[in-house]
Amino acid sequence: MKLSNRVAVITGAGSGIGRATALAMARRGCHLALADINEAGAQATAQTAQALGVRATAHRLDVADRAAVAAFPQEVRQAHERVDILMNNAGVAVGGTFEQVGADDFDWLMEINFHGVVRMTRAFLPLLHGSDDARIVNVSSIFGIITPPGQAAYSASKFAVRGFSNALRLELEGSTVGVSVVHPGGVATSIATNARVPTGAHGDEIARGRKxxxxxxxxxxxxxxxxxxxxxxxxxARILVGSDAKAAALLERLAPVGYWNLLKKAMKR
Known part of the structure; x- marks a missing residue:
């Protein structure tokens, strides 16, 4: 896929993987509509991309806001006329076991990590169908492949993104729209330090988990x-980011039920 003079919409573009991917696209001549709930972050990414010679716009967007997402394609079309790539990257985390994480925090995470992906895809698919070569890129996680304890909510959302992406890819076969699902391993972003903490969790427990x-x-x-x-x-169709993600994918295939016992032994060594 040639990215020069294409237009990409990227959520969570103000920092981390979203920002890095946006700038990698900009270096290839791809124009950008950059969305983030942190508008200042999106604006900073846009300014850096503009310095690379592409058209880049910054937009404040909460992917959990149904009305805002529904209105966003028109905003992008006014700025860029078309869309060729949609990258659903925005995501959050909640620390703690299932019993520690309350229903409101669990629902909050799912609204952003999964339902945000679904509603963005629904909103932009008509525009993507208008492209001669389009792609939906949904960011899952290494925890959309394996499920460590203490990540029930996060893993649930990332497995949902994986399943949705795989089914959507098959449904769009024969069209001009392809689907990629991304499984990043340990990327140095702020997601761990910004994770919500469940009510009642002890300070030392939180510190250990973040560390x-x-x-x-x-x-x-x-x-x-x-x-x-x-x-x-x-x-x-599947983009594994890092040797840890590749190893996790292989281990899960070899031992789909017992992989965690193998991982525990490896970590002790």
Whole structure:
């Protein structure tokens, strides 16, 4: 897929993987509509992209807001006339086990991580059908492949993104719209430090959990962005980002029920 002079919509574009992927696309001449609930972050990414010679607009968008998402395609069309790529990247995290995470926090996470992907796809699919070569890129996670304890809510949302993407790909066969699902491993973003903390969780427990998660987040976002964009260019259905994601995918295939016991033994070593 040639990205030069294409138009990409990216959510969660103000930082992390969204920002890195946007700039990797900009370096290839792709124009950008950059959305984030943090408008200042989206604006900063847009300014950097503009310096690379592409047209980039910044938009404040909460993907959990149904009305805002429904109105967003018209806003993008006015700025860019068309859309060729939709990257659903916006995501949040909640720390804690299922019994620790309350219903409101669980629902909040699902509204952003899963329902946000669905409603953005529904809103932009008519525009994507108007492109001669279009792609939907949905960001899942390594935790959309394996399910560690303490990540019931997050894993549920990322498995849902994976299942939705795989079914949608089959449904769109024969059209000009392809679908990629992205499984990043440990990318050094702020998702762990920004994760919601369940009510009643102890401070030392929170600190341990964040420290353990932070240790996993090693790959620079810029490297992850390049891997994702290369996957888009190759029209890959599944984009595994990092050796940890590749290892997790292989281990889950070999031991779909017992992989966690194997991982625990490896971590002790």
């Amino acid at each position: 353990a998660m932070q240790k996993m987040l090693r790959m620079p976002p810029e490297q992850a962005g390049e891997i994702i964009v290369r996957g888009i260019e190759k029209r890959q």
